[in-house]
Amino acid sequence: VADGATTVEVEAGVLRIGEVARSTGLTPRTLRYWEEIGLLRPTGYRKSGERLYAPSDLARVGRIRDLQELLGFSLTEVRAVLDTEDVDVLDRVRSELRDGDPSPRRRRELLEAGVTANDALLGRLDETLARIRAFRDERAASAARMRAALEEFRE
């Protein structure tokens, strides 16, 4: 052990709430609130009550923020959209297989619903992209007008 690392993590890659907060730019309060409403549950707890998060939770945090900030979804809407993610959908397909529902009909339904939801989301993202581009053009024109006014005063 050449470097100064002496603290040992109980489980590898497991993060405490403060570490998740720092690496995502959120506050611990936000993460606790998301848990309160069932949006993001930590993978485990210590006996003391301390929350423990896995790396996959970090990825989920990123997708929640995207839906919230980039598309303006409420947390209820965010949860609905996350239910259509491929990770979740494919997990559900596999767990239904384990639970003894081998009907290909049900599996196809889940996957097709996921694909449909994704297409709707892609549509909204493209709308938002178009709105931002239009707004950026307006602002570029505004800056140009002010620069022109500056030139005018200069003479």
Place this chain on the structure above:
Amino acid sequence: VADGATTVEVEAGVLRIGEVARSTGLTPRTLRYWEEIGLLRPTGYRKSGERLYAPSDLARVGRIRDLQELLGFSLTEVRAVLDTEDVDVLDRVRSELRDGDPSPRRRRELLEAGVTANDALLGRLDETLARIRAFRDERAASAARMRAALEEFRE
């Protein structure tokens, strides 16, 4: 008068709060709240207290929504950004001229601050555009994975 227009507007192009709400997708409550915090004041009032909005107010509503929804600004931040708009900045330059401050130094300061603020805004817009594109790509990949799973089950 060939068409069915019989109602006459007191002042041409002037809108009541309900009409503004409908054409912008907001609620009257939202418009009153924005007035409460000094973000959007109607151009006038009737003796009865009824609010009257001009077409220019409609344009301002659009820009407020863009800053709020597309960039996630708080209403305090929105107001600060709107103060750097060319319409407002150029108006201020002119009114300072009327009020007897003919110093070209002051005019240049106002315009240069406006241009700088606009450039910062354009930067944020480009960042947001990049984030949305990345998110869209992730989701497109997710849809592709689910489509692949569908194909798998089909055989």
Place this chain on the structure above:
DNA sequence: TTGCTCCTCACGTCACGTGAGGTGGC
């Protein structure tokens, strides 16, 4: 008079922020 829209309180809600007071491991 009946509708429709407007008005002003004023309390409710969503997504957290912000202390208050206390516990657990180096």
Place this chain on the structure above:
DNA sequence: TTGCTCCTCACGTCACGTGAGGTGGC
């Protein structure tokens, strides 16, 4: 023991939503 981070209440805040009760013009 001192710091640091964690915990659970619990009240505050921002940006409205949602009635409650009343007015003004066709």
